[in-house]
Each structure stands twice: as C-alpha cells, then as structure tokens.
Amino acid sequence: xxxxxxxxxxxxxxxxxxxxxxxxxxxxxxxxxxxxxxxxxxxxxxxxxxxxxxxxxxxxxxxxxxxxxxxxxxxxxxxxxxxxxxxxxxxxxxxxxxxxxxxxxxxxxxxxxxxxxxxxxxxxxxxxxxxxxxxxxxxxxxxxxxxxxxxxxxxxxxxxxxxxxxxxxxxxxxxxxxxxxxxxxxxxxxxxxxxxxxxxxxxxxxxxxxxxxxxxxxxxxxxxxxxxxxxxxxxxxxxxxxxxxxxxxxxxxxxxxxxxxxxxxxxxxxxxxxxxxxxxxxxxxxxxxxxxxxxxxxxxxxxxxxxxxxxxxxxxxxxxxxxxxxxxxxxxxxxxxxxxxxxx
Ligand code: 2U9
Numbered sequence: 001x002x003x004x005x006x007x008x009x010x011x012x013x014x015x016x017x018x019x020x021x022x023x024x025x026x027x028x029x030x031x032x033x034x035x036x037x038x039x040x041x042x043x044x045x046x047x048x049x050x051x052x053x054x055x056x057x058x059x060x061x062x063x064x065x066x067x068x069x070x071x072x073x074x075x076x077x078x079x080x081x082x083x084x085x086x087x088x089x090x091x092x093x094x095x096x097x098x099x100x101x102x103x104x105x106x107x108x109x110x111x112x113x114x115x116x117x118x119x120x121x122x123x124x125x126x127x128x129x130x131x132x133x134x135x136x137x138x139x140x141x142x143x144x145x146x147x148x149x150x151x152x153x154x155x156x157x158x159x160x161x162x163x164x165x166x167x168x169x170x171x172x173x174x175x176x177x178x179x180x181x182x183x184x185x186x187x188x189x190x191x192x193x194x195x196x197x198x199x200x201x202x203x204x205x206x207x208x209x210x211x212x213x214x215x216x217x218x219x220x221x222x223x224x225x226x227x228x229x230x231x232x233x234x235x236x237x238x239x240x241x242x243x244x245x246x247x248x249x250x251x252x253x254x255x256x257x258x259x260x261x262x263x264x265x266x267x268x269x270x271x272x273x274x275x276x277x278x279x280x281x282x283x284x285x286x287x288x289x290x291x292x293x294x295x296x297x298x299x300x301x302x303x304x305x306x307x308x309x310x311x312x313x314x315x316x317x318x319x320x321x322x323x324x325x326x327x328x329x330x331x332x333x334x335x336x337x338x339x340x341x342x343x344x
Pocket of ligand 1: 147176177179180214215217218255257258288289290291293294297312313314315316319
C-alpha cells in the first residue's frame, strides 16, 4: 500500500510539471495520453490496486481520485491558457487596418452604340417625341408590303433579308415596320414617336456593312404636318446633336415609303467643312434620310391621306459614331475588343 501511494504522489508531481511545461496543443495531448490516457501511468497504477488487500483499497482509491481530479483540472487550465495564446496570436496576425484606403473597383461603361442611342433619344424626347419599342422578328407584310415595297419590286434588293424557317416571318431589316404598328395603335390620334432598335441584314460583313446595326427612325403624323415642319425639326435636331453653328443641307433622294424624299447632310464635324478623309473632301457628312410619309403608307397605318399627313426620318447611330470619331471599320462595334470599347 505504501508503495502504491508513493507512486500516486510522484505521478501527481511529475504529471503536473509536464502539464505546466506543455507549450502547445500537440504536446499537451501527448502529456494527457501519457499520464491520463487509457494506457497511461494512472491507469497502470489503478490496475495494480487489484493486488491490494480489499480493506486498503478505499483509502488508496480516494487518493487516486484526488490525484486524477487535480490532474484533470490542471489539464483544463493549461488547455484554456494555450487556446487563449493561439487566439491572441490569430487576432494579432489577422488584424484588419480599417483605415487603409480601399482598392479601386474597375468601372464598366456603356457601349458606344448605347451612348449615342441614349443621346439621340434624349434630344428627341426634349423635342416631344416618345420612344416606341417594337419587335425584332417581323412579318414580311409589315417589313415590306405595307411600306410600299412589294415582292419583285427592284427596291426589295436594297434590304437583304434573314428569313426564318416560318413562311413570311423574318428579322426586321429596318425599324420601319414598327412605325406601321405605331400608326395602327394610335390612329386616329396624332403621333410623334421615335423607334430605336436593332436591325438585321443578310450581307457580306465588311468594314462598311454589318449584319446587325441600330437604327433610329422617327415619325410625326397629324392633320397639318408639312415638309416645312420636317425641315425645321430635323435642322433643330442637327443643331442640338452636332452644335448650333453647324451648317445643314437637304438633297433630294428616293425611298419607297416617303414622297418626296430627301437626305440631310451636316457640315463635316471633323474638318468643319474644309475637306478631309472622313467627308471624302466634300466638306459634308450624310446623317439621315427623311421624307413625307407616302399616302399609301399612311393609309396602311389607318390614316386617311386626304386628312392626315406625316414626315418620317431614319438614321444609323453606328454610322454617326463612326463619323464623329473617325472610326474606319464598323466591325469594331460587335467584336468585343476592350481596346476599342474602352476609348468611349
Ligand atoms: C413609315 C413611314 C416612313 C423612315 C425613313 C429613311 C428615310 C432612311 C435609313 C437610311 C439608312 C436609316 O441610316 S439608315 O440605316 N433610313 O433613310 N427612313 S425615311 O420612313 C418611314 C418609315 C416608316 C411607316
């Protein structure tokens, strides 16, 4: 009995010292296993109790329990101390300096076509024209017949077309079919609308022509809409868009859906009329087409051409952007090359 008590006492002293000396989680665990584990020193001593006289066992058991409780308390205290040190180290190492300046987030920007579309729409909105949105997939009737472009008419060749596999259904080649829809929706009320949107043409893609491009068309219909109104409105638009001092001229032209028809030029915005590569030395840039809505087309929209008249116009935002910045190739617009896009 004396011997086993002696072993318990020295175990207590030795294990306590070892626990105090454990510097991290791994060493502490080793110490625990060595002294308090199932195959550890304490367990071995307790197994030796079987050889004792049964009357001696309670006294020895009491001492053994005390040693065990003390060691477990010391283990818990040491574990808590180690955890606190680890936490302190982590807090110090992972400290965030909230006073550091933020890292800048790279900003995106609007596509140059979107920028010009918004500018054009804003100007027309200021002049009292509402935006009318219309579908990209159209019927042959809306896209051609009702605009005075019958099948087999030579003018039809001007609008190379993507047809769908459904008979009579195509991708609009211009935003003009939307104007028929606007007329049919508002008739007999007067109209002032613009139609921005994507158009599609089945063409060889080159520096000058793409298979998709935007158009902005406009339409004014009422009881006394005159060619004078057309000229005044479009000159005002050109002055708002390109500058109040910019010279403007009209040239006679032809479109199936307008009569008479014209094209409007502005004084070259690059060379201010002196002549350069962009205006091909002419001093003028062609900006849009326009005309008085053909009586047949007015009728197709539901208006009586004897009582109503209208003017219409159409422009290509990509073309205007190209002229404005001297861009030589229309393919840049949809090539998604950041070196191009980031310049706007
Ligand atoms: C209806 C009545 C009249 C719209 C017009 C133009 C002239 C025109 C294009 C030229 C090439 C735009 O830049 S472009 O893509 N457009 O020149 N557009 S008159 O006339 C209409 C349209 C619809 C019902």
